[in-house]
Amino acid sequence: xxxxxxxxxxxxxxxxxxxxxxxxxxxxxxxxxxxxxxxxxxxxxxxxxxxxxxxxxxxxxxxxxxxxxxxxxxxxxxxxxxxxxxxxxxxxxxxxxxxxxxxxxxxxxxxxx
Amino acid sequence: xxxxxxxxxxxxxxxxxxxxxxxxxxxxxxxxxxxxxxxxxxxxxxxxxxxxxxxxxxxxxxxxxxxxxxxxxxxxxxxxxxxxxxxxxxxxxxxxxxxxxxxxxxxxxxxxxxxxxxxxxxxxxxxxxxxxxxxxxxxxxxxxxxxxxxxxxxxxxxxxxxxxxxxxxxxxxxxxxxxxxxxxxxxxxxxxxxxxxxxxxxxxxxxxxxxxxxxxxxxxxxxxxxxxxxxxxxxxxxxxxxxxxxxxxxxxxxxxxxxxxxxxxxxxxxxxxxxxxxxxxxxxxxxxxxxxxxxxxxxxxxxxxxxxxxxxxxxxxxxxxxxxxxxxxxxxxxxxxxxxxxxxxxxxxxxxxxxxxxxxxxxxxxxxxxxxxxxxxxxxxxxxxxxxxxxxxxxxxxxxxxxxxxxxxxxxxxxxxxxxxxxxxxxxxxxxxxxxxxxxxxxxxxxxxxxxxxxxxxxxxxxxxxxxxxxxxxxxxxxxxxxxxxxxxxxxxxxxxxxxxxxxxxxxxxxxxxxxxxxxxxxxxxxxxxxxxxxxxxxxxxxxxxxxxxxxxxxxxxxxxxxxxxxxxxxxxxxxxxxxxxxxxxxxxxxxxxxxxxxxxxxxxxxxxxxxxxxxxxxxx
Numbered sequence: 001x002x003x004x005x006x007x008x009x010x011x012x013x014x015x016x017x018x019x020x021x022x023x024x025x026x027x028x029x030x031x032x033x034x035x036x037x038x039x040x041x042x043x044x045x046x047x048x049x050x051x052x053x054x055x056x057x058x059x060x061x062x063x064x065x066x067x068x069x070x071x072x073x074x075x076x077x078x079x080x081x082x083x084x085x086x087x088x089x090x091x092x093x094x095x096x097x098x099x100x101x102x103x104x105x106x107x108x109x110x111x112x113x
Numbered sequence: 114x115x116x117x118x119x120x121x122x123x124x125x126x127x128x129x130x131x132x133x134x135x136x137x138x139x140x141x142x143x144x145x146x147x148x149x150x151x152x153x154x155x156x157x158x159x160x161x162x163x164x165x166x167x168x169x170x171x172x173x174x175x176x177x178x179x180x181x182x183x184x185x186x187x188x189x190x191x192x193x194x195x196x197x198x199x200x201x202x203x204x205x206x207x208x209x210x211x212x213x214x215x216x217x218x219x220x221x222x223x224x225x226x227x228x229x230x231x232x233x234x235x236x237x238x239x240x241x242x243x244x245x246x247x248x249x250x251x252x253x254x255x256x257x258x259x260x261x262x263x264x265x266x267x268x269x270x271x272x273x274x275x276x277x278x279x280x281x282x283x284x285x286x287x288x289x290x291x292x293x294x295x296x297x298x299x300x301x302x303x304x305x306x307x308x309x310x311x312x313x314x315x316x317x318x319x320x321x322x323x324x325x326x327x328x329x330x331x332x333x334x335x336x337x338x339x340x341x342x343x344x345x346x347x348x349x350x351x352x353x354x355x356x357x358x359x360x361x362x363x364x365x366x367x368x369x370x371x372x373x374x375x376x377x378x379x380x381x382x383x384x385x386x387x388x389x390x391x392x393x394x395x396x397x398x399x400x401x402x403x404x405x406x407x408x409x410x411x412x413x414x415x416x417x418x419x420x421x422x423x424x425x426x427x428x429x430x431x432x433x434x435x436x437x438x439x440x441x442x443x444x445x446x447x448x449x450x451x452x453x454x455x456x457x458x459x460x461x462x463x464x465x466x467x468x469x470x471x472x473x474x475x476x477x478x479x480x481x482x483x484x485x486x487x488x489x490x491x492x493x494x495x496x497x498x499x500x501x502x503x504x505x506x507x508x509x510x511x512x513x514x515x516x517x518x519x520x521x522x523x524x525x526x527x528x529x530x531x532x533x534x535x536x537x538x539x540x541x542x543x544x545x546x547x548x549x550x551x552x553x554x555x556x557x558x559x560x561x562x563x564x565x566x567x568x569x570x571x572x573x574x575x576x577x578x579x580x581x582x583x584x585x586x587x588x589x590x591x592x593x594x595x596x597x598x599x600x601x602x603x604x605x606x607x608x609x610x611x612x613x614x615x616x617x618x619x620x621x622x623x624x625x626x627x628x629x630x631x632x633x634x635x636x637x638x639x640x641x642x643x644x645x646x647x648x649x650x651x652x653x654x655x656x657x658x659x660x661x662x663x664x665x666x667x668x669x670x671x672x673x674x675x676x677x678x679x680x681x682x683x684x685x686x687x688x689x690x691x692x693x694x695x696x697x698x699x700x701x702x703x704x705x706x707x708x709x710x711x712x713x714x715x716x717x718x719x720x721x722x723x724x725x726x727x728x729x730x731x732x733x734x
Contacts, residue, residue, distance in 0.1 A: 079293060
């Protein structure tokens with residue numbers, strides 16, 4: 001039983017549990033950013049995690065894509081909640097306005113076809 | 114990478130004079146010779162003034178903090194303290210002009226700046242600060258202050274050990290999240306709070322799994338989120354968060370650092386920011402001209418910062434794999450020993466020549482090691498044994514061991530299991546060997562075990578362990594340790610907010626001392642052989658404590674910013690300044706990433722350190 005995960009010194013022993021091999025991300029800038037900013041800690045492509053899936057976000061905002069783009073990009077940076085449940089998103093303050101827009105454009109293209 | 118070149122004596126002198134803003138007659142002459150006009154050089158600002166309360170009474174112990182423009186020559190931020198009569202002055206003049214727009218503020222726990230009067234002429238600036246006392250200390254109170262809410266010490270220790278490894282909880286960004294939870298106005302606030310903190314714990318487990326696999330993760334490898342979320346002991350942490358961080362966390366009163374201020378009007382702090390991206394860990398000062406050397410665990414480099422000019426250069430570790438520089442050890446001959454984020458590599462840098470030497474350790478039986486520290490002496494320098502072998506703590510194998518820098522021979526010995534902590538497999542799993550010191554006769558090394566509250570010694574000649582010694586609480590969290598010239602060992606007890614004082618010769622605990630703020634998590638302790646005191650670096654209290662074993666009294670030195678997650682403190686043998694760093698781990702976390710120099714201003718060394726006399730030990734050529 002892995003009991004005391006937080007104590008980082010234990011990671012040496014448990015690394016194997018957490019690391020899955022993943023093909024390198026595509027060269028797409030937005031995807032790289034989303035990977036680097038560790039959005040995957042809380043979001044997945046097609047299933048709800050701590051936050052909603054990219055697909056669900058894209059589907060939900062599909063109709064008003066252009067209107068919400070800026071607002072949602074701002075929300076990536078500042079965080080906040082109330083749209084999907086009671087858990088607020090953390091702020092991602094290192095993300096710049098341009099980066100947030102890039103990511104947002106990509107996310108909103110992920111609606112399941 | 115190019116290191117600083119040693120200059121011949123005369124040009125060296127010339128440099129020193131050119132760097133000296135004060136105008137000596139000799140300098141004026143030189144300046145004329147060099148055809149530099151006088152006014153260009155004297156266009157420098159000195160800053161002095163007074164700190165007053167709203168009634169015009171002098172306020173002492175208030176920080177005056179000058180945050181300079183990016184690229185300014187020297188430190189990014191310089192801080193001094195007001196004296197008993199409210200006066201303060203900066204130890205050096207600045208090349209830039211000081212005016213109304215200069216970012217200079219006054220800061221004190223329980224105070225708020227309400228006015229600033231600026232009076233400048235060509236060469237100097239007089240700034241008077243007016244402060245008002247406030248009951249809400251939210252702007253200055255450190256993260257540790259909020260841990261006062263957790264009264265049960267065991268519960269607190271457990272929480273500290275779980276959540277404060279990498280950054281401060283609850284720093285302002287954590288408190289902002291508490292407010293965001295409240296802002297959602299959920300129908301069932303209690304449930305919403307629990308769910309939200311639960312998400313944060315999962316998120317943090319993801320980030321730390323990512324962080325601590327830095328030194329061992331394959332290119333392109335990813336963290337398995339679901340596996341990380343499934344970790345067992347989250348429940349108790351979520352309980353603490355939900356119980357104690359259950360409001361908007363925007364009001365705190367009555368926090369006291371618990372010890373007399375030791376800052377004087379001669380105290381000064383120089384902070385150097387390292388531009389992003391960086392993952393700064395520890396820092397020491399070496400070389401002439403003095404250079405701060407900071408480990409960047411992410412980029413396989415040591416960042417060199419020229420103390421006087423602020424100019425930064427990289428010393429790339431010449432390995433084709435990431436050694437992930439983590440801990441730094443100064444050697445008495447001015448070299449820098451670098452240990453990794455827990456893999457099997459050791460590197461040594463000569464900062465003067467920029468030359469590196471690296472080792473990859475493998476035990477005689479072909480086993481791998483996970484290095485944390487090399488053994489420190491009472492001078493806080495690397496001390497090798499009589500045969501020149503370098504001893505290390507092996508976090509991966511719960512072992513101590515040595516390697517021979519000449520032929521690479523490596524051996525380790527697994528530490529004995531402390532019986533009373535052996536039944537709990539989780540505790541044993543985290544019984545990683547962490548800090549390491551060597552006795553003055555170079556015959557024993559002593560180690561701490563962070564995860565299970567145990568420490569012990571090892572006799573190098575007989576190859577036998579001494580102990581183990583068990584600290585009262587399994588969450589005591591002994592981190593970095595230090596040793597005095599008389600072989601008294603001090604242990605920073607991270608979880609319980611204490612320091613332990615242990616007599617190695619007698620194999621006997623002298624005492625365990627509560628820190629003045631028991632919410633403070635001491636990351637390290639450093640014996641100061643000249644001042645005969647122990648410096649205690651806190652990770653979450655934004656202060657350094659000073660402990661005097663003779664009187665058993667603590668004093669406190671506040672740092673000029675929040676989230677100053679300190680790591681090691683080194684003491685520059687030439688000037689007696691303290692050298693340290695702020696290292697908030699994982700890029701997603703806010704807070705400073707800086708190296709800093711502190712002149713305690715206690716007159717313990719003959720010369721008060723300043724930018725004008727900054728130099729440090731130089732390796733022999």
